[in-house]
Amino acid sequence: MKTNSILNVPLLHPNWKKVGYLFFPLPVILVIGIAFLNPGMEHNESTQIIYGFWAIGFGILNLTRENVEDEMIKNFRQQAFQTGFFWLILGLATLMLINYLWFGRFTSELFTAYLVLFLLNAYIYGAFQYQKYLSSKSEN
Amino acid sequence: MKNTIKVERAKKDMTQQDLAEKVQVSRQTINSIEAGKYVPSTVLALKIARVFETPLEEIFELEDGD
Numbered sequence: 292m293k294t295n296s297i298l299n300v301p302l303l304h305p306n307w308k309k310v311g312y313l314f315f316p317l318p319v320i321l322v323i324g325i326a327f328l329n330p331g332m333e334h335n336e337s338t339q340i341i342y343g344f345w346a347i348g349f350g351i352l353n354l355t356r357e358n359v360e361d362e363m364i365k366n367f368r369q370q371a372f373q374t375g376f377f378w379l380i381l382g383l384a385t386l387m388l389i390n391y392l393w394f395g396r397f398t399s400e401l402f403t404a405y406l407v408l409f410l411l412n413a414y415i416y417g418a419f420q421y422q423k424y425l426s427s428k429s430e431n
Numbered sequence: 432m433k434n435t436i437k438v439e440r441a442k443k444d445m446t447q448q449d450l451a452e453k454v455q456v457s458r459q460t461i462n463s464i465e466a467g468k469y470v471p472s473t474v475l476a477l478k479i480a481r482v483f484e485t486p487l488e489e490i491f492e493l494e495d496g497d
Contacts, residue, residue: 363459425468
């Protein structure tokens with residue numbers, strides 16, 4: 292299994308973290324710029340641009356290796372992806388239920404691919420950072 | 432699973448960083464193992480045992496809940 296290249300996920304160099312962080316302020320500047328050029332742009336469109344960029348930002352951060360990528364970090368990463376996916380499904384199910392109770396239907400314009408990808412990557416990032424925090428909380 | 436890594440380190444006058452470098456993991460990983468927050472893989476456990484020149488089962492011991 293360890294040598295099966297099709298299952299191997301290549302991770303980015305730690306310097307890519309800077310690129311990842313760049314994707315958080317970038318869409319805000321971009322949306323403001325577009326709004327100046329095109330005042331008629333829909334509010335939802337700018338929201339989706341922000342979600343998309345943040346999804347990419349978190350995606351890069353999730354796929355960037357730590358300075359020491361040892362077995363504990365690999366373990367945390369695997370757990371983070373599992374936990375992130377679980378939170379996504381749970382969160383979406385909750386939102387669908389709330390939507391049904393308030394508006395009488397499960398689907399909503401709120402659920403876009405950009406939002407789902409943003410939430411998934413944000414949850415993975417959160418779960419990974421949380422594990423790192425727990426492991427370093429009571430250092431000797 | 433409990434372990435005696437801290438005791439073994441003290442015997443050898445070794446810091447967490449020293450041990451981490453010898454078994455090629457981060458100091459945080461050694462700290463987490465010592466604190467019982469992280470259970471190492473068989474490979475890492477064997478590497479640690481080799482550094483201390485001690486049988487594996489003398490360093491790592493199963494607890495009731497394991």
